[in-house]
Amino acid sequence: MIPFIDDLSKLIHPTSLPLHLLDNLSKVLYPASIADYVALSILFLAGATYLSRGFLWDKPDPYYHLAFERPQLKHGSGLNSVARETRNIAQKLAESNKNIVVFWGSQSGTAEGFANRLTRDISLRFGSQGALSADLSDFDPSSIAQLPPSTIAIFILSTYGEGDPSDNTAEFWDWMTKANKGETVIDLPNLRYFAFGLGNTNYKFYNRVVDVVVDALNSLGATALLPVARANDAEGTTQEDFIAWRDSLFTLFRTTLGLQESDLHYLPTIAVQEDTSLEPIDLHHGEPDLHVNANRPGYSAVRPLRLIASRPLFHRSSPRHCLHLDLDLSSQPEFTYKTGDHLAIWPSNPDDEVSRLLSLLGLLSSSSTPITIHSIDPSTTKIKIPSPTTPLALLRHYLEICAPLNRDSLHALAQFAPTPSAKHTLHHLATSKSAYASFTSHNHITLARLMLLVCPDQPTWPALPLSYLIESLPPLQPRYYSISSSSVLSPRKLSITVLVASSPIPNSPAQTIEGVVSNYLLAAGESVSPSPSPLPAASASASAHHRPKTKVQYTLSGPGGSLSPSPQTQLLYAHLRKSKFKLPRVSTCPLIMVCAGTGFAPFRAFLAERRQLLQIGREVGEMLLFFGCRTAEEDYIYQEEVEDVQAVLGDRLRVVMAFSREDAMPRRYVQDRIGETGDAVVRLLEEEGANLYICGRAAMAREVEKAVGVEMQRVKGWSEEQVGEWRKGIKRRNKWQEDVWG
Template sequence: MALSQLSQWNIPPELLQEVSKYATPTGFADYIALAILVGTGATFLSRGILWDKPDPYHHLAFERPQLKNGGQLGANANRETRNIAQKLEETGKNIVVFWGSQSGTAEGFAHRLAREITLRWGQETMTADLSDYDPATIAEIPDSNLAIFIVSTYGEGDPSDNTADFWSWINKADAVSLANLRYAAFGLGNSNYKFYNRVIDVIAEGLEKFGANAFMPIGRANDAEGATEEDFMAWKDNLFTCFRTQFGFQEVEAKYIPTLMVDEDESLEPIDLHNGEPNNQLDGHKSATQSSPVRTLSITNSRELFTASDRNCLHMDLDLSSQPDLTYKTGDHLAIWPGNPDAEVELLLQVLGISSRRNIPLIIRAIDSATKITIPTPTSAIALFRHYLEICAPVNRDNIRDLAQFAPTPEAKAYLMKLGQDKEFYADFINCTHLNLGRLLQLACPDQAWSNLPLAYLVETMPHIRPRYYSISSSSVVSPRKPSITVIASTNPLQDNANELVHGVTSNYLLAISQHLHSQPHPHGLTYHLNGPSDALEGGKVFAHIRRSKFKLPITSKTPLIMVGAGTGLAPFRAFLSERCQVQKIGKEIGQMILFFGCRNPNEDFIYREELEEMQKVLGDKLRLVTAFSRDEGSPRKYVQDRVSELGDDVVKLIDEGGSFYVCGRAGMAREVEKAVGGAMKIAKGWSDDETNNWSKAVKKKNKWQEDVWG
């Protein structure tokens, strides 16, 4: 600022002269100081423009996912209460069916049960996602209402993502009174896992601790025996007996009463429609923090690891470069959103008689205010069947009986009633026939369209497509923007009909993409709408998201590792070893490692064999590879747990040196591996069974024993 300008402020001339002596730089030091001041000011003023830019995706951490879908979801989300007692009162419901689900099965059971209670017993019933309500408000449910919990156990005794908040509350709350709560409970689990149905057992113990009253015994489904569906139906029959005998409910003839409407609206333009893009809504806070948004990812490379008569194994590299908000860490999962095969889509459109109206805009609206719309709307029939509904899923006996009311002919109705009511007839039938919806309707009435079957019924009753999760088989240190997955594309014959094949939905969808990239047809002739909705997937792309995992390498690279994997369970260990190779290359010390790997035959399905041998050369005596082959001609049958037992002393030695233990593969295999390690520790230490069990619990609590298992 010039002295002439300062003089306008009536500052005395003498003071101005004195200031001018110091305001004018007189030497090199002054110029340096002035440059520093100017630089500091410029740096401050450029904040947020040239540096310290705000993260454009920062808002996603605070965004309520239910506000992102528009329509019914977006309009109602800001008015939803998190008080379940208040919700019951507002909607006039007297029974609530809570659900906690990871794969969608428990959720499907909850919706089926609520619908049947309403139709058969005339009781106003709603379903409730456990993550949508404040757990403490369950205490406010009056004793005139009933609560039913249908909850799955995920992994080794863990709650599903949407059960996390309720799980925390039931385990940590005190001074809570649930004396007014009358409840029933049903758990979904798998006895191949050590903690079979642990979640429903812990929830029931917690409810009773707070004074809640169970009006019937807990029900449990066992997926290890393939009996989940029949276990649920048997428990449901007992529940309905309680309705009749304890509560005096009167059963009425069940007729379909829709809770939502699906209407055509030809005034809408194609640009207005959701053509199959996945619903980006995440269930609950824990899901939002563990999973990234769904994005479109390119498959940059796909190669066959092996082919067999009943299986293809793929290695696929994907590219995150176009999605700067997506990152992964070694050990995370990649979720793939599949599409349905064209043949099944066309069959269903045909039997419903709506082939010519497949592209007509459809609006889905809730009739019942307690109904939550989870399919993006508006949409179309072709999008529903290609991308939103699991049309390849088997049809259960409950739904078969329900479908009879829409049958075009008396003969079709009688056929469905017999199939739905006769448990043995149904079991024999599905052992030789792949009974999805389109095939069932065509079989029951091959000559007439099911024009009376409303789309609303299908949207309400059919399971919605969910993503399938794959362990990432690359290291984020070595390949930060190109995660890879390892996929077994399965095609299995039915038990009593080798000519009737059942194709895995997502794995065969990925196989079709891989074949297309190499200008080859699917080996079983399956075709898919690979370009995706609005051609968003053209050129070999998929809808996918990243899910965080606890299956992680130790912080220090010197920690010894014992890794056990069978089949594609090798995937995360490929990533672990790749990372250890990179760490060694930069001069860091790495710990001793043993990798136990099992497959059928060394010449058939030994995946990544050349890569493992190359990494063994790089790592030298730091890596020991131990194989187990279950179908190697001329050699005794071996499984990974057998090899762990044989090398028990070496395993115990690494554990004693602070080693971390990892298992990836089927749950039954993981259980046997744990028995083998426990036996080795028991012999080496002279422990009792109790001491061995206590050690097992302790190492898992410290995350020194980690599992990534399924089925």
């Protein structure tokens, strides 16, 4: 290569060229006129100007970004403010002068709410030093070993699914299990602790998380000051279980630890102030934090999705409502789902409940007045409500104002009662478990409804501050729905199946408890056109005529009108959550699907994919579907679709219905039908290697698991221990999957 370049340089060297060629080159390479000189000068100046950009001119303004900052976020009052804090819990307690820490692991917010309540009660009852509420994900779990002997740790931990810890418990859970196995060498001889678990006996692994943590703590030398306590949501006693445990905790505080208890008086941990200097552009009008899932694997961001169609699924004879909703993903290219995933809907509270509470607080005329919310002690109290905002946005979009109140809340509310009679009534309900149970069996006591019931002649409660509501009411949470469409057949449009909740009060059937999110979706569905129906023309016409009407009114335009960009368009805030509830990769793998009611949603997508595979010439495995509902005439959802799929799949699909309220036949549930078809179930599971899927309520899933175990024992002659080992193995290989809820 180098000799070639040398030779080439000789060829073009001026001395090697003829004179006539040199003359020609000089004419080309040198300016011949004033125009050439001007052109060269312009080119030179343009190049110099471009190269000096950012050095001699157009320097970036170091303060340019300030024009786009919200002033309120500079002081940490917004959701997006970030404070760099220590992850060492011992150091955090020392900095905040606290000697009690309440750790919480929460999936749906219940454990977090209990932790905050307990922290506040400790601070109010046992002195100013008080306690610190600690999200387990905020701290390095190994720093627990550095807690001094004078510190008390309290663990409030939830269990969900198949004995799984909450998302924010993952790091602590890994550390605990490794320490328990001896993979991490650590001792906790100085740790004194209490533990309370939240679980549900409808799930097989009832309160597994708190039990595993307690075993690990004890094996590492920690001292339990009370036996572990457990709440059982299956019996609806979670609140009472917590109150009983907390009372025993406080008794030990007084008798054993020698802490002095004072009278309970409300001391706010947050301050709420009006600020009329703020403009609407400065405020949070109720929009969810769009980046709330930024650090949660498997979750998408929160985005507005367009609701494009809605149709009823129950027949006209049913007094209940169930909806099929279609949502368009085209405007959100980053939204990609897979068959079996979940969609979360972010709702608002119903208008009547919002107006009722604003009126009782005396805030109707000032509902849109800007308010700021900040923590009195930022080191211990985190504000999860965006600030600044308005009372209207606070009650419509940010707080769970429709949730029933527990006895603790009644006790605290009594001090704000406007009349002695109302105060006496609240004290009686708060201190008498039987009186509270009787009262709630006749009344749905949201905060506003309770205030009206105990004091019907008082138009306002002037002593009740907004700070109390923010501290006492849980944040409004999204609700999750199994996606009922196939990502293969419909990648940019997904559907969900929604049962509209409306439950009568046991001893007052004229009153009903309306589900917040399902009725919100019912109202939203009324504003869009019906979705294309797979029904025959006559049935489709009858179904469209029977479109349900909501009894609950919602402001569907969304925060600041953000969900109504144009007429005839309805948007919903939503996000996706990945699921492990998936079809096998091999299409010939047999399937056993067990569901009841809206639990059929993911199986609708499963069957659609299998039908498509068969139609394009792929072989598919045998399928057995157990489907439970009340009656064929009332709530057999997607009946025509099921029959159509069955006609295409032929003998590859067998549908076994379980009707629990048919007049002409005895009640049958899906677990009963499994017992009646046990030979086929065992054959598919053992001989054909089928995957088993269960979707529906946890109580149903538990009974199905029992029924399958009984059939394995009958057909295979196995013992209970052998069935247990088989069940563990099939679940470990991910061939037994459940998508269940409480």
